[in-house]
Amino acid sequence: MPSPNARRNSGVAVAGNGRLELPASSSSSSSSPFSPARSRVLDSVSRRRASSITCAASAPPPALALPARPSQSLPAVALRSLLAVDVWLSRRMALCAGKEAPLGGMRPLVKLVEFTGHAAPWLSITLYLFICSETAEEQEVMINLFLALLLDHALVRIVKRAVNYHHSEWFATLLPHPHSFPSGHTTRVAMCARFLQSRLLSDCPMRFVVLSWTVLLALTQVLLGQHNVSGVVLALAVGSCHYSVVETCWLSVERLQDVLITALGKHVTQRG
Numbered sequence: 001m002p003s004p005n006a007r008r009n010s011g012v013a014v015a016g017n018g019r020l021e022l023p024a025s026s027s028s029s030s031s032s033p034f035s036p037a038r039s040r041v042l043d044s045v046s047r048r049r050a051s052s053i054t055c056a057a058s059a060p061p062p063a064l065a066l067p068a069r070p071s072q073s074l075p076a077v078a079l080r081s082l083l084a085v086d087v088w089l090s091r092r093m094a095l096c097a098g099k100e101a102p103l104g105g106m107r108p109l110v111k112l113v114e115f116t117g118h119a120a121p122w123l124s125i126t127l128y129l130f131i132c133s134e135t136a137e138e139q140e141v142m143i144n145l146f147l148a149l150l151l152d153h154a155l156v157r158i159v160k161r162a163v164n165y166h167h168s169e170w171f172a173t174l175l176p177h178p179h180s181f182p183s184g185h186t187t188r189v190a191m192c193a194r195f196l197q198s199r200l201l202s203d204c205p206m207r208f209v210v211l212s213w214t215v216l217l218a219l220t221q222v223l224l225g226q227h228n229v230s231g232v233v234l235a236l237a238v239g240s241c242h243y244s245v246v247e248t249c250w251l252s253v254e255r256l257q258d259v260l261i262t263a264l265g266k267h268v269t270q271r272g
Contacts, residue, residue, distance in 0.1 A: 083230070090228040097225030107224070114220045116213070117185035119153055122192065136253045141199055143256065145192075148246040152191050155242065156184045182235040183227045186218045190239025195246070 095103040096110045115121070126149060130142035159182060193214040197207050218236060221227040227235070251259075 086228055086230045090222060090225075090230075093222045093229070094225035096223045101225075103223070110220050110223055113217060114185060114224065117189045117217045119149065119184065119188060122149055122188065140251070140253045140256075144246065144251055145195060145199075147251070148191060148195060148243070149188070151246065152188050152239070152242045153184070155238075156182060156187055159238075160184075182238050183218075183221050183232060186221055186227070186232050186235035187239035187242060189214050189217045190236045191242040191246070194240060194243040198243075198247070 095101055096107045098104055099107065101107075123146065126142055126146045130139060130146060133139040133142055193210050196210055201207055201210065214236075218232045221232050221235075222229055
């Protein structure tokens with residue numbers, strides 16, 4: 001039977017309960033050949049995880065995918081450039097837009113010039129001249145001018161309501177107030193200027209005075225900041241077109257009498 005020294009030398013120890021136990025030195029010595037390799041593997045794994053976390057933290061956020069905008073055509077770009085120039089020029093020319101404007105002291109005078117293109121004085125004076133007319137030719141001219149003023153006022157109102165209803169980016173860029181297009185003063189003055197030059201004026205000096213008055217009144221709309229340059233130019237064109245309509249539908253005295261007699265006859269027939 002082996003002695004206790006022999007058991008101790010063999011590396012086996014007997015516990016008090018009779019079980020065999022291996023000493024700690026033997027287990028550590030048995031696992032010592034594999035511990036350096038295992039530690040190197042763990043170190044490499046931890047370094048890889050740390051580097052991946054650092055890269056993820058330092059990487060910039062992904063760019064948002066924006067919807068691709070359709071490229072604008074050359075005419076659209078040119079039109080927007082012209083509108084920008086128009087807005088800049090109109091703001092620079094609004095010298096009487098308020099009391100604090102550079103020419104704010106001249107605002108009452110500019111407003112007085114603007115009043116000469118108002119609808120109320122033109123309708124009142126035309127109706128008075130029609131009543132005071134002595135010949136049929138004068139009555140014919142005055143009644144057509146009165147109807148032309150009413151037509152211009154009605155068409156301007158319709159266009160203003162349409163522009164106000166269909167408010168878009170273009171009108172907001174063109175005009176300070178979208179519902180103010182076109183300028184009623186400018187269209188009325190342009191129509192009356194063509195009317196006077198065609199029907200009443202034959203002298204060149206008076207034609208020049210009327211033309212100068214038209215340009216000056218159109219300029220007051222820009223000086224007061226009520227309309228842009230493009231809006232005033234378009235209003236001049238609209239007023240000229242209004243007179244073309246009046247000239248096409250010109251009412252003579254005989255035709256006007258026929259229209260009145262027909263209307264009165266229908267009215268009497270309906271009442272009877």
